[in-house]
Amino acid sequence: MDFEIFTLAATMCREYMEADESKQPERKTLDDRNRMTDLERLRHSCAHVMATAILRLWPDAQFAAGPPVENGFYYDVELQHRISPEDFPAIEAEMKQEIKANRLFEKVVVPREQGLKDSESGRLGGLSERPGNPSKFKLGNLADIPEGEPITYFKSGDFIDLCAGPHVMRTGNIGAYKLTSVASAYYKGDENNPQLQRIYGTAFKNKTELEAYFNMLEEAKRRDHRKIGQEMGLYTIDADFTGPGLPLWLPKGGAIVEELEKLAKETEFLAGYVRVKTPHIAKEVMYKTSGHLPYYAESMFPAMRLPIENEAVVQARIRDIQKNEDRFMDEVPQNSEQFEAFIRDRRSTFTREHKELRQLEAGLEAGELYYLKAMNCPHHHRIFAAEPRSYRDLPLRLAEYGTCYRYEQSGELFGLMRVRSLNMNDSHIYCTPEQFAQEFNAVNEMYLKYFKIFGIEKYVMRFSTHVKEGLGKKYVNEPELWIQTENMVRDVLKTSGINFVEVANEAAFYGPKIDVQVWSVIGREFTLATNQVDFAVPRKFGLVYRDRDNTEKTPLCIHRAPLGTHERFIGFLIEHYAGNFPLWLAPEQVRVLTIGEDEPLVNYAKAIVQELRANMVRAEGDYSNDKINGKIQQAELAKVHTMLVIGPRDMAANAVSVRVHGKGSLGAKPKAEVVADILAAVRERRA
RNA sequence: GCCAGUUUAGCUCAGUGGUAGAGCAGCAGUUUUGUAAACUGCGGGUCGUCGGUUCAAAUCCGACAACUGGCUCCA
Numbered sequence A: 001m002d003f004e005i006f007t008l009a010a011t012m013c014r015e016y017m018e019a020d021e022s023k024q025p026e027r028k029t030l031d032d033r034n035r036m037t038d039l040e041r042l043r044h045s046c047a048h049v050m051a052t053a054i055l056r057l058w059p060d061a062q063f064a065a066g067p068p069v070e071n072g073f074y075y076d077v078e079l080q081h082r083i084s085p086e087d088f089p090a091i092e093a094e095m096k097q098e099i100k101a102n103r104l105f106e107k108v109v110v111p112r113e114q115g116l117k118d119s120e121s122g123r124l125g126g127l128s129e130r131p132g133n134p135s136k137f138k139l140g141n142l143a144d145i146p147e148g149e150p151i152t153y154f155k156s157g158d159f160i161d162l163c164a165g166p167h168v169m170r171t172g173n174i175g176a177y178k179l180t181s182v183a184s185a186y187y188k189g190d191e192n193n194p195q196l197q198r199i200y201g202t203a204f205k206n207k208t209e210l211e212a213y214f215n216m217l218e219e220a221k222r223r224d225h226r227k228i229g230q231e232m233g234l235y236t237i238d239a240d241f242t243g244p245g246l247p248l249w250l251p252k253g254g255a256i257v258e259e260l261e262k263l264a265k266e267t268e269f270l271a272g273y274v275r276v277k278t279p280h281i282a283k284e285v286m287y288k289t290s291g292h293l294p295y296y297a298e299s300m301f302p303a304m305r306l307p308i309e310n311e312a313v314v315q316a317r318i319r320d321i322q323k324n325e326d327r328f329m330d331e332v333p334q335n336s337e338q339f340e341a342f343i344r345d346r347r348s349t350f351t352r353e354h355k356e357l358r359q360l361e362a363g364l365e366a367g368e369l370y371y372l373k374a375m376n377c378p379h380h381h382r383i384f385a386a387e388p389r390s391y392r393d394l395p396l397r398l399a400e401y402g403t404c405y406r407y408e409q410s411g412e413l414f415g416l417m418r419v420r421s422l423n424m425n426d427s428h429i430y431c432t433p434e435q436f437a438q439e440f441n442a443v444n445e446m447y448l449k450y451f452k453i454f455g456i457e458k459y460v461m462r463f464s465t466h467v468k469e470g471l472g473k474k475y476v477n478e479p480e481l482w483i484q485t486e487n488m489v490r491d492v493l494k495t496s497g498i499n500f501v502e503v504a505n506e507a508a509f510y511g512p513k514i515d516v517q518v519w520s521v522i523g524r525e526f527t528l529a530t531n532q533v534d535f536a537v538p539r540k541f542g543l544v545y546r547d548r549d550n551t552e553k554t555p556l557c558i559h560r561a562p563l564g565t566h567e568r569f570i571g572f573l574i575e576h577y578a579g580n581f582p583l584w585l586a587p588e589q590v591r592v593l594t595i596g597e598d599e600p601l602v603n604y605a606k607a608i609v610q611e612l613r614a615n616m617v618r619a620e621g622d623y624s625n626d627k628i629n630g631k632i633q634q635a636e637l638a639k640v641h642t643m644l645v646i647g648p649r650d651m652a653a654n655a656v657s658v659r660v661h662g663k664g665s666l667g668a669k670p671k672a673e674v675v676a677d678i679l680a681a682v683r684e685r686r687a
Numbered sequence B: 001g002c003c004a005g006u007u008u009a010g011c012u013c014a015g016u017g018g019u020a021g022a023g024c025a026g027c028a029g030u031u032u033u034g035u036a037a038a039c040u041g042c043g044g045g046u047c048g049u050c051g052g053u054u055c056a057a058a059u060c061c062g063a064c065a066a067c068u069g070g071c072u073c074c075a
Helices: A003-021 A030-034 A040-056 A085-100 A112-120 A136-143 A205-225 A225-232 A251-270 A284-290 A309-330 A335-364 A377-385 A432-453 A479-496 A566-577 A600-613 A628-637 A648-652 A670-685
Strands: A073-079 A106-110 A150-156 A159-162 A177-185 A195-204 A281-283 A369-370 A396-405 A421-431 A459-465 A499-504 A513-519 A526-532 A558-559 A591-592 A621-622 A642-646 A654-662 A666-669
Touching: A040 A073, A040 A085, A040 A150, A040 A159, A040 A670, A085 A177, A085 A628, A106 A112, A112 A136, A112 A150, A112 A159, A159 A377, A177 A205, A195 A251, A195 A377, A205 A225, A205 A566, A225 A566, A251 A396, A251 A421, A251 A432, A281 A284, A281 A335, A284 A369, A284 A377, A309 A335, A377 A421, A377 A558, A421 A526, A421 A566, A432 A459, A432 A479, A432 A526, A432 A642, A459 A479, A526 A566, A526 A642, A591 A600, A591 A628, A600 A621, A600 A642, A600 A648, A600 A670, A621 A628, A621 A666, A628 A642, A648 A654, A654 A670
Parallel strands: A459 A499, A591 A621, A591 A642
Antiparallel strands: A073 A195, A106 A150, A150 A159, A177 A195, A281 A369, A396 A421, A421 A558, A459 A513, A513 A526, A526 A558, A642 A654, A654 A666
16 A cells, blocks of 8 residues: 555645634624524524523623524523523513513614723623623623724613624514523533533514424424334334444334335446445554544544454564564675665665565554444445456446444434434445546436435535635645536536535535435425545545556546435435325335124235235235224324225225325225235335 | 433333322233224333432432433624
8 A cells, every 4th residue: 555645645634634623613794794684683682682581580690692593592691500491481571571661772882991891890791780790701702803893782771782783673573482492502612611501592573483483393393203213113222232323223114224225226226336235344454544544533433453363474574574674784884885786786675675564564553453334435445446447447336335333422313313323325436537527417316316206395405615725734635626526516516407505615625525405394404415526535545547548547436325324314204204104115005904804804805915915015914803993093003004994895896995094095996906006106106 | 522301111101208100002801893992801110220318219319321402503
């Protein structure tokens, strides 16, 4: 392996990490703030009202920052008393008084000295001066305001706050509000700063909108993939024995996994992909080359140490070479003429042996460590490297449902959405620059095809690009390649009419990337997958193809995973469909329910189940002696897609009575017709 | 990892220091059925784990674990 390239990559990686750590959040300009939407204004004003209410109850409270956020607002407060949801009614009651008083939000521009004075006296973020209790966080905020920018207060009743606004006219404009939760946060997001209590709330123009918001939350709760996953028996997380973040797919969830893989395999086959299969572990050198180690070691499972098979032989050879080197040093002549002849004579042997020594030593040290893979790309790169490649072999599209392991922090784990073992719908497309646009476009088309199948109507592709200043630091220093690949990506996105936004300075280290965000039917946002253009790592792995002109060139690599991971994608689908999967995905597609348990009737039902199963339909039979209403209830609660109710009347007519989950009874139909329709719906993956 | 909350039967949950409960699910019977639950009975628990306080702990205290909300949003 090429040590220089590795060293270079390591250096760049380190620089990237350091650059990332020191990244300061950019300060919002006053212009940005004035672009606040009406709703944000209202929520920010509500934060002031909440602060006023908290001060009425606990006058010594110290406030830090209280911005509007996506679904409401918060205010960070330092207070001896630990605020809990039990305190919310009291705070809300005080807020009600403030809003009823309909106080004016008055803006006052003050000189900096005034700001300092009012911070010292505790007046800022307070209802009155508080001797001995200065507004320390406001003082800190004041220091962040650049010279020349005006310093403004907003005053509503007794409450005066250091604040750039903007606000609504009067507290009475706040139509409907509610406190929602309390969390902890560090002042200015820095863990070296004091920890504050963050009180979250939300506010709307009127009660109707507030209620609609809470109804949406309720609906989201009903659809929560953890709840439905439990109820439907899709997966379980056995924290005690298997481990946290390591989901076990139960048979019903396994059925969904299988269907998704089938879909991916068919789609990818038709798109000219070839399937590969790679192990779950690899030697340390793999991840040193890829750049994961040591800088990403924290998000990988700790290494396992394997004994080196021929350690004794290796060590004997190392000793031999070391002896040779010692002898070489001893034999070096003092005389300069002889020295040159000596060097000429011995140089090639010495360098060969020295290189071997370094390799053996590295092998002793590195070869014994194995890591669980956090990504499939390195394995795929090695498959590319396994044979000499010609431009005629490209594009080479290696696809695999690969299982990766990432050691997410325990607090980050979340149902199926954030796990430690993940099955990726992964593929790496190696292509020439000339082929890039077409390949990238084909990937996008695959996304759109999937969106259609799953009824995903709202999506956006976030196209992240580099900025020149970051070259060689945050981004690999290849100015032309960046511009070239970004232009190619942008052109494809534009000409294909795909919905995308471009975000500067958020690209990956190795190349521009596209994050795909989708919205479920109830409007919850999910990040499904990341597409990445990679022009750096293939080079680190020394991947080349021989081009028409008989020179070796490094291929471009497109990293894509339209179905993301099984874990996250199925989590999304559960919430998207509320567990009511379309027939082709439904864990239990058909259940045949008999009215009574007469033998001929049960035999007729069993024959139908058999016929469906012979056609790979997941069909079950309920031949128990429960009442038919009871059986239907059971099947509906289990979200069985199609129920075939069979009584003596149906058997006599060689028919079945069809009932579809959520749609009710569809009446009796000829058996053959029903079976044919079920098979067609599955085959076509009907919504 | 940090802050907070939660953890009682397979599931959903009640139980504020004095004999561990309900519904559903499971099992055994009875019932013989036409589109969202027929009836009876039975089994099922070291109350997350470990330690402490107490005559007595599911209940009070502490540690740990798992789960959940938050930890990106900046006057």
